[in-house]
Amino acid sequence: MWIILIVLAAVVVAVVTIYNNLIRLRVQCDNAWADIDVQLKRRYDLIPNLIETVKGYASHERKTLEDLVNARNRAMSAQGPAAKGEAEGMLTQALKSLFALAEAYPQLRAVESFTQLQGSLNQIEDAVQNARRYYNAVVRDLNTRIAQFPSNLIADFFAFRPREFFELTAAAEREVPRVSFETGAR
Numbered sequence: 001m002w003i004i005l006i007v008l009a010a011v012v013v014a015v016v017t018i019y020n021n022l023i024r025l026r027v028q029c030d031n032a033w034a035d036i037d038v039q040l041k042r043r044y045d046l047i048p049n050l051i052e053t054v055k056g057y058a059s060h061e062r063k064t065l066e067d068l069v070n071a072r073n074r075a076m077s078a079q080g081p082a083a084k085g086e087a088e089g090m091l092t093q094a095l096k097s098l099f100a101l102a103e104a105y106p107q108l109r110a111v112e113s114f115t116q117l118q119g120s121l122n123q124i125e126d127a128v129q130n131a132r133r134y135y136n137a138v139v140r141d142l143n144t145r146i147a148q149f150p151s152n153l154i155a156d157f158f159a160f161r162p163r164e165f166f167e168l169t170a171a172a173e174r175e176v177p178r179v180s181f182e183t184g185a186r
């Protein structure tokens with residue numbers, strides 16, 4: 001009789017421990033996703049200031065500015081890691097086009113507010129990358145735990161589902177940058 005009670009108690013403790021670990025990982029995923037949202041909101045809030053600064057110097061570059069506004073709006077309304085990742089890739093491409101445009105206007109690069117905004121955006125991009133890496137690591141841990149035995153039994157019973165990774169889906173984001181040291185004069 002005592003052996004049965006001890007075995008039953010050990011099973012209950014194991015189930016509770018596994019369940020609590022799954023809950024901890026799920027909460028960490030939610031928290032990591034909230035961190036990404038905070039950084040992306042900072043990014044979205046900075047973009048209108050960049051656009052207004054560029055408008056004064058390159059107002060005839062309307063398409064680039066409109067593309068950036070559209071990409072920002074798509075990114076803000078995207079739901080879930082997969083859709084958000086795709087929209088963020090498009091927004092990053094639009095921002096690269098804006099900064100490439102700035103290269104064509106030396107007077108714009110000389111404007112202190114533009115360089116400050118560009119520096120702030122670079123800091124935010126770094127924070128987004130760090131938040132993305134942390135989120136993906138926590139998702140990996142949760143998804144692994146959901147798939148492993150015996151925690152998969154508990155996960156199935158309590159309806160734990162694997163989470164999506166926050167990945168870049170734009171092909172241009174995955175390309176390796178080209179570096180060239182060639183000069184026109186030989």
